[in-house]
Amino acid sequence: MRLLILLGLLGLSWAAVWKTELVYQKSKMRRMIAEGTWAAHLQKKHAVKAEALKANPHFLGSYPQKVYDYEDEEYLGNVTIGTPEQSLGFDCAFECEDAFCCDYVSQKYKNLKWLNYTRQPEVLKTACDGKARYDYTKSSTFVRGFGDGFDIYYGTGSAYGFLGVDTVRFGEVGSNQLVVPKTTFGMAIHLADFFAEDPIDGILGLAFTSLSVSGSTPVFINAVKQGLVDAPLFTVYLGMVGFQDGVFGGVYTWGGIDQDNCGDILAYVPLQSATYFQYQMTDVSSGTYTFTPRFKWSVISDTGTSFIGGPQKQVFAIADEMGASYDRKNEVFEIPCNATIPDIVFTIGGNKYPVTQKNLIVTAGDDVDFCYLAIFPFGGDDIDWILGDPFIREYCHIFDIGQKRIGLMTVKKK
Numbered sequence: 001m002r003l004l005i006l007l008g009l010l011g012l013s014w015a016a017v018w019k020t021e022l023v024y025q026k027s028k029m030r031r032m033i034a035e036g037t038w039a040a041h042l043q044k045k046h047a048v049k050a051e052a053l054k055a056n057p058h059f060l061g062s063y064p065q066k067v068y069d070y071e072d073e074e075y076l077g078n079v080t081i082g083t084p085e086q087s088l089g090f091d092c093a094f095e096c097e098d099a100f101c102c103d104y105v106s107q108k109y110k111n112l113k114w115l116n117y118t119r120q121p122e123v124l125k126t127a128c129d130g131k132a133r134y135d136y137t138k139s140s141t142f143v144r145g146f147g148d149g150f151d152i153y154y155g156t157g158s159a160y161g162f163l164g165v166d167t168v169r170f171g172e173v174g175s176n177q178l179v180v181p182k183t184t185f186g187m188a189i190h191l192a193d194f195f196a197e198d199p200i201d202g203i204l205g206l207a208f209t210s211l212s213v214s215g216s217t218p219v220f221i222n223a224v225k226q227g228l229v230d231a232p233l234f235t236v237y238l239g240m241v242g243f244q245d246g247v248f249g250g251v252y253t254w255g256g257i258d259q260d261n262c263g264d265i266l267a268y269v270p271l272q273s274a275t276y277f278q279y280q281m282t283d284v285s286s287g288t289y290t291f292t293p294r295f296k297w298s299v300i301s302d303t304g305t306s307f308i309g310g311p312q313k314q315v316f317a318i319a320d321e322m323g324a325s326y327d328r329k330n331e332v333f334e335i336p337c338n339a340t341i342p343d344i345v346f347t348i349g350g351n352k353y354p355v356t357q358k359n360l361i362v363t364a365g366d367d368v369d370f371c372y373l374a375i376f377p378f379g380g381d382d383i384d385w386i387l388g389d390p391f392i393r394e395y396c397h398i399f400d401i402g403q404k405r406i407g408l409m410t411v412k413k414k
Helices: 028-035 038-055 099-109 113-117 121-128 219-225 312-322 389-394
Strands: 002-006 018-025 074-081 150-154 157-170 178-191 202-205 233-238 247-254 262-270 277-281 283-286 289-291 297-301 308-310 325-327 332-335 344-348 351-355 361-363 371-373 375-377 385-387 396-400 405-411
Touching: 178 219, 233 389, 262 351, 262 396, 277 344, 283 312, 289 312, 308 312, 312 375, 332 375, 351 389
Parallel strands: 002 202, 297 385, 308 375
Antiparallel strands: 002 074, 018 074, 018 247, 074 157, 150 157, 157 178, 233 247, 233 396, 262 405, 277 297, 283 289, 283 344, 308 385, 325 332, 332 371, 344 351, 361 371, 396 405
């Protein structure tokens, strides 16, 4: 199973360090813009949010996923679940032959009329079409989970289902895997239609337990608690990839620091809270433009966000500095591919971290003569900036769960 791997303990044991290679998938956003369908998708996404808020004003505020949409490049890694191991994805279009599933679905959702807006039967089937699927009846290590199940709401829709406990393995069948027994995970019986025709079979959260919708322990933290890794941290290296699919995209190193792809540790930054990998930033600059907020910004490093998102005023000022124009229909900044632009420089913990042109100008496609500027205006409740893939490609990240900090490193292979 291929998973979109996203960002989101005391005790140190000496066990092992494991590596998982990632495969790069080019932008669904760029494909849809070329097809002329992206603007309609954005309208639907905004309508879903408005309808859900109207029916239940609290639900978007209850789930942090509301502002993070996985709508562009994806870095995919493989995992398996079960004994014998399966390369994932429960049949979310099943006909409810299992009493456990049927009882859960009928009791959980029978009175929630607002769900009909995004959970039409035809959507339920098409979103699961072509995905790998996990069958818990074929696993000798499966145990039914606790509670009522799970709901996760994204900007483009939702996923819901029930919980199970089984053995999860980082890495594909036959590889050197990190094996994590007794891991709680969600088995989706519905996926939002945005995930239809997407190469992912699921999402692997790597943030802290406090962000878990079900309250269950995330799989890597579970590995730490079981003493399966050398250290309670993992390293992320994302490679530079052009406009192509299915190629090597980077490496996750579980339980250690990636010394093959990453160089010197520049600094460690303490986390502001053990929720997201969230920390503080004091100012941003680009060319002649500089801005220092009255209070420090809250920012997160997030592999699931392909561009860099920030407050509207600062993002538009940076785009103006670079000569980019805003396409309001598709909500992207366009810029000539041969443009020469200044770095965007973020000041974090007293140190300056430039993001350079090679990570800021993104090809729009093979048949167009313009590119995208990899920034976007963003408005979060308690997050001011999302430092997505351009920042993480520029600096390897050590996600240190044990000491609640992020380490920023130079990259050897750019």
